[in-house]
Amino acid sequence: MLHSLLQLGDKYFMWNEGPMIWTSDVLIVLTSLGIIGVLTYLKRWNWLWKEWLTTVDHKKIGIMYIIAAFAMFFRGGMDGLIIRAQLAVPNNQFLNAEHYDQVFTTHGTIMILFMAMPFIIGLMNIAVPLQIGARDVAFPYLNALSFWLFFFAALLFNISFVIGGSPDAGWTSYAPLAGPFYDTGVGENYYLISLQITGIGTIATGINFLVTILKMRAPGMTLMKMPMFTWSILVTSIIIIFAFPVLTVTLALLMFDRLFGAQFFSVTHGGLPMMWANLFWIWGHPEVYIVILPAFGVFSEVVSTFSHKRLFGYKAMVVSMVAIAILSFTTWVHHFFTMGAGASVNSFFSFSTMLIAVPTGVKMFNWLFTMYKGRIQFTTSMLWALAFIPNFLIGGLTGVMLAVAPADYQYHNSYFLVAHFHYVLIAGTVFGVFSGLYYWWPKMFGHILNEKIGKWAFWIFMISFNMTFMPMYFLGLMGMTRRMYTYPAGLGWGPLNMIETIGALGMGLGFVVMVYDIVYSIRHPEKDLTGDPWDGRTLEWSIPSPAPEYNFAVIPEVKGIDAYWMMKHPKGQEPEPTKAVDKSKIRPIHMPNNSYRPFIISVAFFVAGFGFIWQWYWLGIPGLIVVVIGLFLRSFEYDDEHFISTEEIVQTETAAGRL
Amino acid sequence: MSVHMESLHEPTTSSLPLEYQEDGNLKIFGFWVFLAAEVVLFSTLFATYLVFHGNVAGGPTSQQLFDIRGFTIETFLLLTSSFTMGLGTYEMRRQNTKGVVVWVLITVLLGLGFLGMEISEFSHYVSIGANISRSAFLSAFFVLVGTHGSHVTLGIFWILSILVQVMRKGITPKTARKLFVVGLYWHFLDVVWVFIFTVVYLTGKVM
Numbered sequence: 001m002l003h004s005l006l007q008l009g010d011k012y013f014m015w016n017e018g019p020m021i022w023t024s025d026v027l028i029v030l031t032s033l034g035i036i037g038v039l040t041y042l043k044r045w046n047w048l049w050k051e052w053l054t055t056v057d058h059k060k061i062g063i064m065y066i067i068a069a070f071a072m073f074f075r076g077g078m079d080g081l082i083i084r085a086q087l088a089v090p091n092n093q094f095l096n097a098e099h100y101d102q103v104f105t106t107h108g109t110i111m112i113l114f115m116a117m118p119f120i121i122g123l124m125n126i127a128v129p130l131q132i133g134a135r136d137v138a139f140p141y142l143n144a145l146s147f148w149l150f151f152f153a154a155l156l157f158n159i160s161f162v163i164g165g166s167p168d169a170g171w172t173s174y175a176p177l178a179g180p181f182y183d184t185g186v187g188e189n190y191y192l193i194s195l196q197i198t199g200i201g202t203i204a205t206g207i208n209f210l211v212t213i214l215k216m217r218a219p220g221m222t223l224m225k226m227p228m229f230t231w232s233i234l235v236t237s238i239i240i241i242f243a244f245p246v247l248t249v250t251l252a253l254l255m256f257d258r259l260f261g262a263q264f265f266s267v268t269h270g271g272l273p274m275m276w277a278n279l280f281w282i283w284g285h286p287e288v289y290i291v292i293l294p295a296f297g298v299f300s301e302v303v304s305t306f307s308h309k310r311l312f313g314y315k316a317m318v319v320s321m322v323a324i325a326i327l328s329f330t331t332w333v334h335h336f337f338t339m340g341a342g343a344s345v346n347s348f349f350s351f352s353t354m355l356i357a358v359p360t361g362v363k364m365f366n367w368l369f370t371m372y373k374g375r376i377q378f379t380t381s382m383l384w385a386l387a388f389i390p391n392f393l394i395g396g397l398t399g400v401m402l403a404v405a406p407a408d409y410q411y412h413n414s415y416f417l418v419a420h421f422h423y424v425l426i427a428g429t430v431f432g433v434f435s436g437l438y439y440w441w442p443k444m445f446g447h448i449l450n451e452k453i454g455k456w457a458f459w460i461f462m463i464s465f466n467m468t469f470m471p472m473y474f475l476g477l478m479g480m481t482r483r484m485y486t487y488p489a490g491l492g493w494g495p496l497n498m499i500e501t502i503g504a505l506g507m508g509l510g511f512v513v514m515v516y517d518i519v520y521s522i523r524h525p526e527k528d529l530t531g532d533p534w535d536g537r538t539l540e541w542s543i544p545s546p547a548p549e550y551n552f553a554v555i556p557e558v559k560g561i562d563a564y565w566m567m568k569h570p571k572g573q574e575p576e577p578t579k580a581v582d583k584s585k586i587r588p589i590h591m592p593n594n595s596y597r598p599f600i601i602s603v604a605f606f607v608a609g610f611g612f613i614w615q616w617y618w619l620g621i622p623g624l625i626v627v628v629i630g631l632f633l634r635s636f637e638y639d640d641e642h643f644i645s646t647e648e649i650v651q652t653e654t655a656a657g658r659l
Numbered sequence: 660m661s662v663h664m665e666s667l668h669e670p671t672t673s674s675l676p677l678e679y680q681e682d683g684n685l686k687i688f689g690f691w692v693f694l695a696a697e698v699v700l701f702s703t704l705f706a707t708y709l710v711f712h713g714n715v716a717g718g719p720t721s722q723q724l725f726d727i728r729g730f731t732i733e734t735f736l737l738l739t740s741s742f743t744m745g746l747g748t749y750e751m752r753r754q755n756t757k758g759v760v761v762w763v764l765i766t767v768l769l770g771l772g773f774l775g776m777e778i779s780e781f782s783h784y785v786s787i788g789a790n791i792s793r794s795a796f797l798s799a800f801f802v803l804v805g806t807h808g809s810h811v812t813l814g815i816f817w818i819l820s821i822l823v824q825v826m827r828k829g830i831t832p833k834t835a836r837k838l839f840v841v842g843l844y845w846h847f848l849d850v851v852w853v854f855i856f857t858v859v860y861l862t863g864k865v866m
Contacts, residue, residue, distance in 0.1 A: 241699070
């Protein structure tokens with residue numbers, strides 16, 4: 001009995017692999033029990049269900065995205081620290097090669113798809129409807145479904161660590177290495193199916209925000225009067241709609257190879273492993289712009305607000321973003337110059353890649369000119385934006401170096417490349433989302449994050465970031481290649497690797513200080529009573545903090561770029577109080593009802609995904625049937641909206657001091 | 660709903676067709692954007708199929724497999740069903756519930772006929788050993804045509820569920836919009852089939 005139980009434990013829970021797995025099991029059980037215990041003790045189950053799990057409010061969905069992104073930042077960061085621990089000294093055997101493969105695979109996949117993406121989608125959920133003067137997104141119910149699909153996909157991906165083993169073919173999951181022949185076990189199935197589920201949610205988000213931005217702007221807000229963050233999300237949504245279906249197909253093809261014996265990427269039955277590399281990067285390259293353009297949008301808002309100047313070169317900003325979006329689809333081969341595409345193909349992709357530096361450079365200069373002669377206010381949010389410029393520049397310029405195809409044969413898959421993409425993804429996307437978090441936090445929660453602690457977190461993180469990744473450029477040039485799990489002594493790589501590991505610990509400390517800042521600010525809140533703590537320029541600052549459920553009691557009229565700034569500073573007149581809401585214009589507001597169904601459908605997707613991962617079709621197929629039934633029941637739902645009465649709006653607005 | 664109520668979405672004027680009223684405009688536009696994503700999805704599958712078309716690995720080629728009579732009937736069934744779906748939409752605009760039910764049911768029957776043909780085609784291939792594992796060409800064929808087929812299957816269930824709603828509630832802005840959207844989906848699948856017919860079957864028969 002005990003013996004067969006242990007055998008099952010070895011087979012499904014990898015108990016034979018030692019104390020790291022046991023510790024994780026215990027921690028997971030304790031954490032789950034802790035969460036359940038706290039919720040039960042505080043009698044919060046009902047509250048959790050009613051206020052959060054069933055909500056369709058874009059602001060709450062945004063908050064949940066960001067909480068999940070923080071959790072995933074922690075998980076991905078731990079992976080990063082484990083990698084750095086392994087590489088700190090030569091000949092280290094802290095991890096074996098197999099475990100090291102798993103850890104760098106989950107690190108990359110989680111950081112891109114389960115940290116960067118949801119963080120950005122969280123910020124766009126919070127800010128976009130408020131910036132365009134809308135009461136929610138176009139399809140609030142679909143929005144909730146997007147979130148829960150992401151959430152359960154992330155959960156599915158993460159449990160691979162303790163149930164069945166993590167994927168281990170790198171976040172790019174190249175065939176034939178990731179195919180059924182060389183990669184037995186369920187790890188890659190976890191990768192394929194959880195990415196598929198979150199990808200469906202992301203496509204829905206792209207559609208949702210494109211329609212929201214095109215159809216639901218306040219009267220007077222023409223496209224060329226939109227805030228720059230909203231512009232960046234419009235462009236990002238278009239990239240999502242054109243890039244993510246490619247990922248859907250790519251993952252499906254490899255899934256067919258692994259689960260149903262198809263031959264797409266095999267080498268013996270006419271399959272082409274290079275097809276994977278091409279398809280993956282046709283999605284993968286636009287993907288890096290999906291995570292960077294919103295960050296550019298955040299910087300545009302933050303730099304303009306804290307320089308107290310209008311954004312320099314609005315039209316050039318828009319044009320360069322659209323140019324980047326188009327070019328992003330023409331550069332995918334630069335990820336594999338060395339895989340034998342030939343000189344003429346490489347030349348084309350080399351050129352198209354360098355071309356992207358032009359619109360990006362235009363944006364850089366526009367941010368600098370926005371600051372020029374501005375009254376710069378060094379808030380935490382602004383510090384992240386300021387640090388972005390030089391750090392991202394290092395990442396960008398080394399990117400141009402990598403774009404030179406002949407030279408890339410030297411840098412390819414070396415630590416030079418690893419340094420490059422961490423410099424663009426961290427200094428671009430991560431600095432961007434942190435900047436946005438400090439900027440919009442008051443609008444989300446009604447209080448400001450403590451600036452003093454926030455600045456500590458910034459300096460620790462930013463300096464440690466450079467300490468971690470700057471030496472990688474040199475290690476790359478010294479010959480250290482990516483994804484090697486250990487290295488011999490005597491190559492001179494030891495000291496730089498040790499510096500990197502210390503830097504990584506510093507980044508971890510910076511993250512902890514930031515979390516402390518959040519906890520501290522919740523316990524000692526510095527209330528934002530005005531709704532406009534930064535002297536903002538766009539419409540989200542014209543309403544109370546936190547924003548009421550219906551966002552705008554009266555939909556504002558937009559007269560130009562920086563609509564709220566123009567309301568605060570009307571031309572040729574004395575500034576008048578702009579916060580007052582005209583009571584006579586308040587009407588009952590139509591809002592969508594909460595629904596439990598997005599949550600249930602996503603749980604069913606999770607179950608179905610788990611079934612397919614293990615090829616337990618008795619579980620997978622019923623799971624999918626529940627998903628489809630959920631969708632059909634939704635179609636029969638007619639009474640899914642309610643009204644907020646005039647009295648209730650008057651009450652809320654009076655309490656916020658607007659009436 | 661009284662005119663004083665402020666909707667979450669921008670109000671639309673009543674001069675528009677029924678399906679565009681209330682928030683129909685927004686949802687129909689959203690569905691068009693979804694179809695754009697579907698275009699990308701099928702384009703990727705078509706590109707994959709074209710890459711693998713010649714990679715038969717010693718197995719059957721498209722010329723040997725495809726049966727002209729079969730795919731011609733399939734095409735005829737699906738194209739006709741698109742036309743009858745259009746007639747259903749026409750009857751919807753005329754507020755004729757009965758007409759809608761008749762034409763949409765005919766659409767479903769034609770769709771089922773198409774599906775039956777496709778299933779028998781697939782099972783015939785599998786029975787002679789031309790299955791998904793035989794060659795990369797066959798993998799690409801089954802996944803491309805099968806993805807279209809599974810869309811058609813879902814479409815049939817979807818149409819039926821909308822039909823139930825039309826029969827229960829009559830033709831209202833909401834049911835009209837739902838019928839219109841599922842119609843768009845059905846026509847889209849027809850367009851995809853036109854490409855499958857040309858790129859996969861016709862070209863596959865001569866090349």
